[in-house]
Amino acid sequence: MSSKTRIVITGIGLTAPNGNSLPEFRGNLLAGKARIAEIDVRHMGRHPAGVCDFDATKWQKRKELRNGTRVGSISIYCAREALGDSGLVWESVDKSRVGVYLGITEHGNVETENEIHNISQFGFDTKYWTHHHNPRTVANNPAGEVTMNMGITGPHYTIGAACAAGNAGLIQAAQMLQLGEVDLAFAGGVSESIHTFGIFAGFKNQGALGAHVDPTKASRPFDKNRNGIVISEGGAIYILERLEDAQKRGARIIAEIAGWCINSDATDAVLPNPERQAECVRLALRRAGMRPQDIHIVSTHATATALGDIQECTALREVFTDCPGTYINNTKSFIGHCMGAAGALELAGNLPSFEDGWVHPTINIDELDPECALPGLVINQAVQAPRLEAILNNSFGMLGINSALIVKKYGVA
Amino acid sequence: MTKEDIKQVVLDIIADIAPDEDLSAVKSEVRLRDQLSLDSMDFLDIVMERTPQEARD
Numbered sequence: 192m193s194s195k196t197r198i199v200i201t202g203i204g205l206t207a208p209n210g211n212s213l214p215e216f217r218g219n220l221l222a223g224k225a226r227i228a229e230i231d232v233r234h235m236g237r238h239p240a241g242v243c244d245f246d247a248t249k250w251q252k253r254k255e256l257r258n259g260t261r262v263g264s265i266s267i268y269c270a271r272e273a274l275g276d277s278g279l280v281w282e283s284v285d286k287s288r289v290g291v292y293l294g295i296t297e298h299g300n301v302e303t304e305n306e307i308h309n310i311s312q313f314g315f316d317t318k319y320w321t322h323h324h325n326p327r328t329v330a331n332n333p334a335g336e337v338t339m340n341m342g343i344t345g346p347h348y349t350i351g352a353a354c355a356a357g358n359a360g361l362i363q364a365a366q367m368l369q370l371g372e373v374d375l376a377f378a379g380g381v382s383e384s385i386h387t388f389g390i391f392a393g394f395k396n397q398g399a400l401g402a403h404v405d406p407t408k409a410s411r412p413f414d415k416n417r418n419g420i421v422i423s424e425g426g427a428i429y430i431l432e433r434l435e436d437a438q439k440r441g442a443r444i445i446a447e448i449a450g451w452c453i454n455s456d457a458t459d460a461v462l463p464n465p466e467r468q469a470e471c472v473r474l475a476l477r478r479a480g481m482r483p484q485d486i487h488i489v490s491t492h493a494t495a496t497a498l499g500d501i502q503e504c505t506a507l508r509e510v511f512t513d514c515p516g517t518y519i520n521n522t523k524s525f526i527g528h529c530m531g532a533a534g535a536l537e538l539a540g541n542l543p544s545f546e547d548g549w550v551h552p553t554i555n556i557d558e559l560d561p562e563c564a565l566p567g568l569v570i571n572q573a574v575q576a577p578r579l580e581a582i583l584n585n586s587f588g589m590l591g592i593n594s595a596l597i598v599k600k601y602g603v604a
Numbered sequence: 605m606t607k608e609d610i611k612q613v614v615l616d617i618i619a620d621i622a623p624d625e626d627l628s629a630v631k632s633e634v635r636l637r638d639q640l641s642l643d644s645m646d647f648l649d650i651v652m653e654r655t656p657q658e659a660r661d
Contacts, residue, residue, distance in 0.1 A: 254622040258645055322648050 198365040198448040199437050199601060200542075202279070202430035204272025206265055207536050208241030208423055208526045212272065216536075217543045220551035221573045225407040225525040227421055233308065233388040235395070239406035240385040241423025241527035251340065260302065260327050261424070262383035263336030265532075266293060269428035270337045270377045277430040278442060279375075281341075290373035291334040291347035292364040293428070294356025294380035295531040296588070298349065299328035300387035333381050345373050353588025354492070355453065356380045357427065357534030358596040362451045364431045374436060381426035382530035394420055397461070399496050401527075410528070411555040412493035412500050412521045413563040420494045421527030427535035446542055449581065449599040450479025456591025463499055468506035468593050472583065475595035476510075481581065483511045486597070488550055488582045489519045489567075490537045494528050501562045503585065508565060518576060519568045521553035534586035538598060544579045545600040607632070617653045621646055 203213050209226035210216030219226070230240045247256055247264045250271040256264060270291070274281060306320055313319045326332065334347040346367070352359035357380025364378030384390050394400040401419040403409035410421040437444055452475040456464035476483060489507060493500045511517055522537040523529075529536050544550055552569040559570065580600040587593045605613075615627050618640065625640050636642060 252622070252624040254624060254641075254646070257621070322652065323645060326645065 196369045197434035198368050198431055199434050200429050200445040200448070200598070201432050201437050201442040202273040202277025203427065203445065203539055203542070204269040204274070204276060205425070205427040205536060205539050206243040206245040206268055207425045207529070208243055211243070211245040213539060213543065216540055220522065220525060220540050221549055223552065223554050223571065223573070225410070225554060227406040227409055227423070227527055229406050230385065232391050233304070235388055235391050238391055239401065239403065239409040239421050239527070241421060241425065241529065242385060243424055255340065258323060259336050260332055260383065261386055262295070262298065262333045262381050265383065265424065265426040266333040266337050266381045266428065267340045269379065269381065269426040270341065273377060273428045273430050279430070279440075284375060286342055287344045288374040289343045289345040290364065290367055290376045291337045291343060292360050292367065292376060292378045293334045293337075293349050294352055294358070294360030294535065295330070295333060295349045296351075296353055296356055296382060296384065297390070298330050298332060300389055301383055302327045304387055304389060337377060352453070352594065353590060353592050354494070354528070354530060354533055355586040355588040355592045355594035356531040357536065357538070358451070358584060358586045358594035359453060360535060361429060361431070361448070361596060362453060362594070365448050365451070368431060368433050374432070376431040377428050378431050379426065379428035380532040380535035381428075382532045383424050384530045385422050385424045390422060394422070401495055408555050410495050410524050412491070412495045412524050412553055413560055413568070414495070414556045415558040415560040417495040417497065417500065417560070419496055421523075423527035423529045425526065425529035425532040425536055427532055427539045429535070444601040446545060446598045447601045449481065449597040450475050451594070451596045452478065453592065453594045456593065458591060460590055463502040463587055464591060465502045465506040465509070467591065468503060468587060469509045471593040472506065472510050472585070472595045475583070475597050479597045479599075481597065484514050484516065486511070486514070486517050486581050486583045487576065487579045488541050488544060489517060490541050490582060490584045491519060491521045492533075492585045492587045493521050494523055500560070503587070504563045504565055514567065516578060517567045518550040518574065519565050520551055522551070524554045534584055534594065534596070537586075538582065538584040538596065541582050541584070542598065544582070548575055548579060549573050550576055550579065614650065617650050618642070621649050
């Protein structure tokens, strides 16, 4: 195997606050339909959040739901749906040659907060601490629950990459396929973060938690009056294969992984560095053998923080000069910030553009911040485009992690 | 308690832990692990359900 081995996407399964399948998700993105609710957050009152409503019992028995985690449930749902989408005959697959690579922002906060709350009712006596805590909170839990549910005996682990985790899961899987470690990969990103109050509190005390009287308008990347992040849960898992294997079994090929980059700012724990972001994008382009003009959709990371959106626009402005065929959008305006799932979901929302010829917008822009004005930014309404063959999927995270993943339409040069 | 009483107590706990399991044909003479899809954490749940709080100290 080599780094020249071509990797393709042959199945997608997802749950987002506004859709539990790719067609439903895509339909709502093109129609401009956001879905953010107000939820009760322990110790913090009511806040907007993206809540998924997939049927968790579709692929799990009630015992599994009782013993496992919310993010494990999200992971199993997405993996099973991706399998169904792929056309693979699961009984014929060598399970020892299947890998599970899931990006996460964090794991364990939900269970730990719940247990501390539980034992607070008993004077913090730790004999009341659940024996389920350790398997629920180990970092590999989401990927491990998938292997247990599906009988997978190949490698599984999670990739901790802050809000770049969704891209990181896909990149890791592509690399493992190129190395010949596995023949099939379930890869993507997942998150249960709306169920932890600590993340809400952390963002609020940073002055970065979004709010609006209408929760569906609370996530407003690039808007002049944006005021922060809407936290959401969700997941997107892809089936990745080597091209020759997909062709051999007559698979429907959704798209091809063209190139990627992960780098680090090495400057600040929270504030992004546009110079490093631009560097990351340029390196991904070089590895894909592409120029900026070859990218037709840039899916931005932008989370609706005051500075973060501006920094990303600065980076994009530097890279994408004179690119009249490049459109720019943002999915967080619809579903909030799905944390570990963000990059994976946002890529999924754009992939159908290769077939349907539309670019979904970034919504909730009532007044565009002049510092976020970019040529090609698709505002509030979807647009049709004559040529859509490559997507740049940006995801950036705390501690200065940057990721850029380029996916192209299969069959084009 | 009779053997049947004990069996019913255990089955009641299993019904709570694993509500999707069919318990109608469970045999006393065969290991539970060989009849039902229960893993180590499930058995720990059964034990913890039946361990008096004083015994946990």
